[in-house]
Structures are given as structure tokens and as C-alpha cells.
Amino acid sequence: xxxxxxxxxxxxxxxxxxxxxxxxxxxxxxxxxxxxxxxxxxxxxxxxxxxxxxxxxxxxxxxxxxxxxxxxxxxxxxxxxxxxxxxxxxxxxxxxxxxxxxxxxxxxxxxxxxxxxxxxxxxxxxxxxxxxxxxxxxxxxxxxxxxxxxxxxxxxxxxxxxxxxxxxxxxxxxxxxxxxxxxxxxxxxxxxxxxxxxxxxxxxxxxxxxxxxxxxxxxxxxxxxxxxxxxxxxxxxxxxxxxxxxxxxxxxxxxxxxxxxxxxxxxxxxxxxxxxxxxxxxxxxxxxxxxxxxxxxxxxxxxxxxxxxxxxxxxxxxxxxxxxxxxxxxxxxxxxxxxxxxxxxxxxxxxxxxxxxxxxxxxxxxxxxxxxxxxxxxxxxxxxxxxxxxxxxxxxxxxxxxxxxxxxxxxxxxxxxxxxxxxxxxxxxxxxxxxxxx
DNA sequence: GCATGATCATGC
DNA sequence: GCATGATCATGC
Numbered sequence: 001x002x003x004x005x006x007x008x009x010x011x012x013x014x015x016x017x018x019x020x021x022x023x024x025x026x027x028x029x030x031x032x033x034x035x036x037x038x039x040x041x042x043x044x045x046x047x048x049x050x051x052x053x054x055x056x057x058x059x060x061x062x063x064x065x066x067x068x069x070x071x072x073x074x075x076x077x078x079x080x081x082x083x084x085x086x087x088x089x090x091x092x093x094x095x096x097x098x099x100x101x102x103x104x105x106x107x108x109x110x111x112x113x114x115x116x117x118x119x120x121x122x123x124x125x126x127x128x129x130x131x132x133x134x135x136x137x138x139x140x141x142x143x144x145x146x147x148x149x150x151x152x153x154x155x156x157x158x159x160x161x162x163x164x165x166x167x168x169x170x171x172x173x174x175x176x177x178x179x180x181x182x183x184x185x186x187x188x189x190x191x192x193x194x195x196x197x198x199x200x201x202x203x204x205x206x207x208x209x210x211x212x213x214x215x216x217x218x219x220x221x222x223x224x225x226x227x228x229x230x231x232x233x234x235x236x237x238x239x240x241x242x243x244x245x246x247x248x249x250x251x252x253x254x255x256x257x258x259x260x261x262x263x264x265x266x267x268x269x270x271x272x273x274x275x276x277x278x279x280x281x282x283x284x285x286x287x288x289x290x291x292x293x294x295x296x297x298x299x300x301x302x303x304x305x306x307x308x309x310x311x312x313x314x315x316x317x318x319x320x321x322x323x324x325x326x327x328x329x330x331x332x333x334x335x336x337x338x339x340x341x342x343x344x345x346x347x348x349x350x351x352x353x354x355x356x357x358x359x360x361x362x363x364x365x366x367x368x369x370x371x372x373x374x375x376x377x378x379x380x381x382x383x384x385x386x387x388x389x390x391x392x393x394x395x396x397x398x399x400x401x402x403x404x405x406x407x408x409x410x411x412x413x414x415x416x417x418x419x420x421x422x423x424x425x426x427x428x429x430x431x432x433x434x435x436x437x438x
Numbered sequence: 439g440c441a442t443g444a445t446c447a448t449g450c
Numbered sequence: 451g452c453a454t455g456a457t458c459a460t461g462c
Contacts, residue, residue, distance in 0.1 A: 272456085301457095310458095315454070392442080402443055402444065403454090405446085406444065444458080447454100448454085
């Protein structure tokens with residue numbers, strides 16, 4: 001996409017364009033980085049985004065920021081909870097309340113709706129002591145229509161505020177009056193405060209603005225995060241079909257090309273999984289539908305020989321815990337019983353890697369019996385000598401190998417020795433045979 | 439070039 | 451701080 005290359009009269013075009021910001025900071029996404037280098041580090045990120053990302057300068061207008069599209073732009077901050085969920089940093093201020101004119105308004109034709117009926121909300125992750133131009137936009141853009149989402153409550157809140165001004169009580173407005181839409185203080189307080197006149201009382205009132213309350217915004221963010229991590233499943237479509245439909249356009253494409261098209265920023269060990277997630281959901285998160293169904297998505301990279309680059313790992317087992325377990329309540333059993341979704345990237349004879357295959361798979365009964373043999377053999381040997389466990393030559397399907405943070409990441413064995421933590425792996429050759437038979 | 443041991447990156 | 455889903459490194 002080029003700089004400012006969007007249709008300023010089209011909501012879709014503006015929203016699509018704004019996706020370029022997702023996962024980036026303004027200084028990374030601005031079309032002319034040199035122009036932003038001189039910007040002071042303080043200031044309003046919202047206006048900086050207008051100027052340096054969208055190339056607009058709407059100023060202080062009663063019309064939306066994109067008047068031809070009837071779309072208002074909002075840029076607002078998020079905080080990260082300890083459980084990694086996002087919450088709104090503060091309320092989202094919409095527009096000033098003009099006491100003299102609101103008393104003559106109706107909701108549908110109100111000044112608030114004229115400006116803010118449809119909003120494009122861009123969320124950045126707030127961090128202390130980081131220049132605003134380096135704060136990262138962390139969620140895909142949200143479109144919010146005030147006359148659709150929770151419309152009845154918001155309309156009632158608005159009417160309550162208007163009616164209070166009609167009763168000459170603008171000076172008694174408070175955020176506690178309403179539910180989702182609040183009348184928040186806005187403008188200088190203390191010494192510099194300029195009180196406003198109101199039409200039906202001599203008493204001056206503090207200046208206030210309409211805002212979406214912080215808890216309401218937080219809840220919108222939570223809904224948005226979940227929505228963005230969902231598969232788009234059309235009516236009558238199964239999860240299986242919806243998955244195929246998402247992958248279909250990318251089959252045969254070069255890995256790098258897919259990553260570039262989808263703006264995958266991950267690197268290192270999670271790169272291929274991140275690509276799969278980005279294909280499945282707009283947010284690039286693993287779809288909740290797969291989690292709910294207990295579907296085990298595995299990315300597999302094949303060398304040009306058809307051999308997987310890696311064996312396939314499963315959760316660690318515990319040297320002492322495994323002695324108390326039965327096969328059928330072991331975590332290895334629980335995992336291989338699941339439905340797998342294999343996402344296969346294969347390197348061709350041309351040495352270029354492409355997305356080559358996507359398929360669901362269940363481990364056949366005979367192979368599960370082999371896995372059971374490995375598990376039981378492991379259990380037997382752990383009791384005698386935990387340092388000698390089944391290797392890949394010993395069984396067609398699975399073996400045991402370290403999986404730990406490093407060599408010091410150990411666990412006590414029944415022999416009282418400390419050994420690096422291990423898990424069950426499906427053999428490379430086994431995976432190769434499974435994939436080639438798909 | 440595989441088997442095995444060792445370790446990384448990320449999310450919760 | 452750890453589990454998870456992987457990849458990296460090395461010796462044979």
C-alpha cells in the first residue's frame with residue numbers, strides 16, 4: 001500500500017487502510033518517517049495519526065473526521081492486565097456537550113450522532129515513559145456504530161443528560177447519572193476553569209463532554225478481541241469447511257509471500273504457526289473454535305526429501321508422576337486421541353518453501369497401540385533407570401527426548417538423580433509417512 | 439543426514 | 451514463572 005492511498009469517502013477503504021497500523025507504532029507505520037522524527041514526544045497521538053498516517057487535518061469540526069464517509073476516527077489507549085487481557089486505559093471522549101443547543105435536540109438528529117454515529121477506533125498499548133509515536137497499535141481496528149451496539153442504553157443515557165440540562169441542572173451533571181454514555185469533565189479545572197452558561201438556570205456549569213465510560217470500553221475491547229480470534233463460519237458450514245475455506249487461497253503460495261501479504265511480524269520458532277493463525281483469523285490469534293473443539297493444530301515443515309524438519313513434541317511428563325498414571329489418563333494419551341489439524345509447509349526441488357497441504361487427521365488405532373507401548377515401556381524403565389528411555393529406533397511411532405528450558409531444567413527421578421525434563425515425541429519418519437499418505 | 443540433546447519465543 | 455510448540459546444534 002502507498003502513502004495515503006485510500007478512498008476518503010469509503011468506510012471500507014479507510015478501515016482497510018488503517019489495518020496497516022496494526023502491530024506497529026506510528027513511527028514505524030507513518031509514510032514519511034522523516035517528517036515524524038522531529039515531532040515532540042509529547043502530544044496527542046490521535047492528531048499525529050490523522051496527520052502522519054491518514055494525511056488529514058480535520059481540526060475541531062462538528063462533522064466527523066472523514067466527512068464524506070461519515071466516519072469519526074478515535075485513537076485510544078489500552079493497558080495490559082496481569083492475565084494479558086487488555087482493558088481501556090481511560091474513558092473515550094466523544095464530543096463536547098453544548099448546553100445551549102442540546103436542549104433543542106432529539107437523539108437521531110443530535111450533534112453527538114452527527115459527529116460520532118460511526119467510529120473507527122484504533123487501540124494502542126500504553127506504556128509509561130515511551131514516546132507516543134513509539135506506542136504500538138495492538139488490536140485490529142474496531143468499527144463502532146452508536147445506533148447499533150447497545151443502542152437503547154446509550155440513547156437513554158443521552159436523553160437523561162439532555163433532560164437534566166432542560167431542567168436547568170447542567171451544573172449537577174455527574175458521570176454516575178448514566179450507564180454507558182457519560183457526561184465527563186472536560187477542559188481546564190482549578191484556577192483556569194471556565195464555567196459555562198446553561199439555558200434554563202443562572203448557575204454556571206462545568207464544561208463536559210460525552211464519553212464512553214471506561215468499563216464499557218473495556219467490555220467492547222474484550223468482545224472485539226474474542227471476535228477477532230474467531231473463525232468466520234458461514235451458515236451451514238462446519239468448522240472443518242470454514243478452516244479449509246480460509247487456507248484455500250494460500251495453498252501453493254510461498255511462505256514468505258503469505259507472511260508479507262498478511263503482515264506476519266513474528267520471527268523465529270513461532271513464525272510458521274503465526275502464519276497459520278493469521279490465515280485463520282484476522283487478529284492472527286489461534287481461533288477459539290479450534291481450542292473449544294480440542295483440535296490440535298500442528299505446523300509441519302518438510303525438507304525437499306519429504307522428511308519433516310522436526311519430530312513432533314507433546315507435553316512433558318513427570319518422572320515420578322508417570323509411575324502413578326494409567327495410560328488412559330496420561331497427557332500423552334489425551335493428546336494423541338485428539339483431532340489434529342496439520343498445516344504443512346514443504347520445500348520443493350527449487351528449494352523454495354510453500355504452503356503445500358492442510359488436513360485434519362486422527363491417529364489410527366494401531367498407531368495408538370504403538371504409542372501406548374512406548375508409554376508403558378517408558379514407565380517401566382523410569383522405575384528402574386530413568387536415564388535410559390525409548391529412543392526413536394525402538395518404535396515406529398514415538399520416542400522420548402528432552403524438552404526443557406536448558407540442561408539445568410531438571411526433575412528428580414525415582415532413583416534420586418536429577419535429569420533434564422523430557423516428553424514424548426512422534427518420530428520424524430512416522431510423521432513423514434502420515435503426511436505423504438494424506 | 440539423521441538421531442539426539444539442547445534451547446528459544448511466546449502466551450497465559 | 452512455567453508450559454507449550456516448536457527450532458537449533460552437534461556428534462556420529
